[in-house]
Amino acid sequence: MVRFVIYADKAEDIEGLDALIRDAVCARGEWPFVQRYIGAESLPRYLTYVRWNPCLVMVVSASGERGCEVAAQIRENNPNARMLWFSGTDSGVYSYSLHVTYFGLLPATREKIELALDLCRINPQQRMAGPSESVAQSTLYAQVGK
Numbered sequence: 657m658v659r660f661v662i663y664a665d666k667a668e669d670i671e672g673l674d675a676l677i678r679d680a681v682c683a684r685g686e687w688p689f690v691q692r693y694i695g696a697e698s699l700p701r702y703l704t705y706v707r708w709n710p711c712l713v714m715v716v717s718a719s720g721e722r723g724c725e726v727a728a729q730i731r732e733n734n735p736n737a738r739m740l741w742f743s744g745t746d747s748g749v750y751s752y753s754l755h756v757t758y759f760g761l762l763p764a765t766r767e768k769i770e771l772a773l774d775l776c777r778i779n780p781q782q783r784m785a786g787p788s789e790s791v792a793q794s795t796l797y798a799q800v801g802k
Contacts, residue, residue, distance in 0.1 A: 658778055661691045663702045663726065664717035669762070670694050673717055673742070676769045684778060699726065703733045710736040713776055719744040719762060727754055738776045742768070 660677055664670035670692050681688040693702040706714055714737050718726045723743045731739060731754045738757040741747070742764045751759035758772035 657687045657689050658713065659689045659691070659711060660713045660715055661693070661702065661706050662715040662717070663693045663699065663730065665695060665719075665722065665726075666717075667694050669717040669742075669764075673715060673764050673769075676764055676766055677715070680766060680769045680773055681778065684773065686778060696722075699729070703729060706730065706734045706737065708734060708736075710734070712737045713757075713778075714739045715742075716740070717742045717762065717764070720746060723747050724750050727751070727756070731755070740772045740776075 658681055660681075662670055662673055662677075664673065674690055674692060677690060678688050691705060693699070693705075706712055712734070714730055714734060716723070716727050716730060716739065718741075720743075723741075724747055727739075727741050727743075727747070727750075739754070740758045740760070741751055741754075741756045742760050742762050743751075744762060748759055748761075758768075758775050760768040760772065
C-alpha cells in the first residue's frame with residue numbers, strides 16, 4: 657500500500673488528481689490509500705496529518721504566491737517525505753529550493769503522474785507499457801534524452 661495525502665485549493669483539482677493517482681498506482685500492482693484535503697481551511701488538518709511521517713507521498717495542487725506558501729509550509733512540516741507539486745510556471749524555480757520530488761505544471765496528466773511515481777520509486781518495473789510505448793520508453797532514463 658502506498659499512502660498519498662493530497663492538498664488542493666480547488667475541489668475539481670483534487671478529483672482529477674485522486675483519479676489519476678489511483679489508476680496509475682493500481683496499474684503498477686500497488687494499492688493506493690488517498691487522504692484528501694481541499695481549501696485553505698483544511699490546511700492545518702493536512703499539516704497535522706503529514707507531520708514527520710516520511711512514509712507518505714505528499715501531493716500539492718496550488719498555484720501562485722499562495723501555492724508557494726502552502727508548499728513551503730508542507731515541506732517545513734515534513735522535510736523527509738516525498739512531495740509532488742502541481743502548479744503554474746511561476747512556481748517552478750521555487751520548487752527546487754523546497755527539494756520537491758516532482759514539480760509539474762497544471763493540469764496534472766497521466767504522463768506527469770507516471771513520471772512522478774517513477775521518481776518516488778513506486779514500482780517502476782511494474783508499470784505496464786501502453787499501446788504506443790515500449791517498456792524502455794516508459795522508464796525515467798528514457799525521458800532524459802527527449
